[in-house]
Amino acid sequence: MKKILSFLLLLNAAQIAYSQQLSEKVQIQNVLNTFMNCVIKKDSVAFYPLFHKDPIVWVGVVKEKSHLQDLKKNPKAGDLFLSDYRSFIRSMYDASKYEEKFYNVKINEDGFIASVTFDYSFWIDGKKQNWGSESWGLIKTKGLWKITSVIFSVEEENISPEPKKEN
Template identity: 55%
Template structure:
């Protein structure tokens, strides 16, 4: 009986181990895209950064979270709670600043080999000081074997108005 139980346990464990999915090449490529994006900001590499995006137009929309928006309205009651921009404008605006870094965590990738949706929490840092944080979502397409960003939408909370709660990163 012990041998049968041991035998069945080994079969069950081997089935479990071999049934686990290996990370797909596409998921690895998307993770590399995220890493490249972050590194381009640190290294101020505009050529590589621009190459991460599909041909224009790219949707780029930020929405201010409630506490930050309420603070903005105190200064000007006509301010909208969102803005639209472009990846080139974003890059130009940060390239004039000091050392910049955007950190991504709690990353969720949903892909089918041709399109992907990537969501994650982010924080943006200038000269090692957190400036803002929120949730970000990218739309991706695979063109000629390469993943390209087609849209970036994100929420934005100023750290000075509402510090980011501690999250598992």
């Protein structure tokens, strides 16, 4: 009887741990969804609280084909750029329609820190502008997941179209 009771307690603990982990992943997925919706709605009020206190690492690396094209226009063009989340959302305040799509999302977390990697494409007025891979670092503080870093690669769609992904 003790073995059965111990087994049931262990099973219950494992189930609780699994559901808590699932809940964390759902919370992190909600951060991604809010991010995408803020881009569409140009909503800085909802966007800013997604991030932890500054400084937030925000680095884009230009992929080779796009970088080679940039060098033809400007021989001193760098292959990376630094920015921040405030500049990113402010750059969308014009009349254009913006959208960033995330797919192939992978979330790795331990309840306190998380890394999220995914492929993305960035659209303006219904036309894909660029695409690449993105990685976020997050921490959970005061019960909320906050983005601490955003790093991504960029390939211009008109220079190197995004390969079709198999499902």
